[in-house]
Amino acid sequence: MCRMKTVTLPGGEAVPALGQGTWNMGDSSASRAAEIATLRRGIDLGLTLIDTAEMYGDGRSEQLIAEAIAGRRDEVFIVSKVLPNNASRRGTAAACERSLKHLKTDRIDLYLLHWRGGVPFAETLDALMTLKRAGKIRHYGVSNLDLAETKEWFEARGGEATATNQLLYNLSRRGIEWDLLPWLRARGIPVMAYSPLEQARLFKNAKFVALAKASGATPAQLALAWLLAKDGVMVIPKCSSPARVEENAAAREIKLTAAQMAELDKIFPPPRGARPLEML
Secondary structure, three states, rough: OOOEEEOOOOOOEEEEEOOOOOOOOOOOHHHHHHHHHHHHHHHOOOEEEEEOOOOHHHHHHOOOOHHHOOOOOOHHHHEEOOOOHHHHHHHHHHHHHHHHHOOOOOOOEEEEOOOOOOHHHHHHHHHHHHHHOOEEEEEEEEEEHHHHHHHHHHOOOOOHHHEEEEEEEEEEEEHHOOOOHHHHHHHOOEEEEEEOOOHHHHHHHHHHHHHHOOOOOHHHHHHHHHHHHHEEEEEEEEEEOOOHHHHHHHHHHHOOOHHHHHHHHHOOOOOOOOOOOOOO
């Protein structure tokens, strides 16, 4: 049985460290049955944190999740996001209602600002606090904010209640380790790492693939195990089949040695200075 590592949100709630992403899911009727089966298998395996956004397929990802979790809503922790151009007081409320309708639920567990737009942070936060008081969302946070933006967000009223910053973070995208990750960690704010496999581009690195083989792991499992070894990091890979989600879930069983971690640092060196925030 896989270890059920969890990450504790600032409010004290524990959520699975390994979840499921749904970017580009729900777009094709031909793959719908397989995608639903994948999400359901992931839930069976304890990958009950499921990430989506209103932007993903213009709501089709959320609708797919609704079908996958039918009868199991209380088992899952749903994350969704509001687009920056919808992040005004009225726009955030309307976007949340659309997402609730697509998800066929009465609450979103964690609602994020997808990235920074033209709406002042104070206005978006006011909308998020209102939604939380109304029980429409349980936690709120941000995505794709760099250190300066994150500090600005936290300085606005309600910013201190932020539950996460969802960021592009994997072996080949380590820039946040220089300043943003330590800043968040010092305040007990976990990171939610998206695109943890770099859309399979990591698998083109021959040294990395060789290390995975020598470690008795698949490349995907090694990449996920590296992230899962870090405190305060949630990981949301997208899977295309039940077999692949089973492969990912098994990454929780891998305990990397100091030598393996050092070798990964050689293959994918950590940052030696501040870098602009990367996003996909």
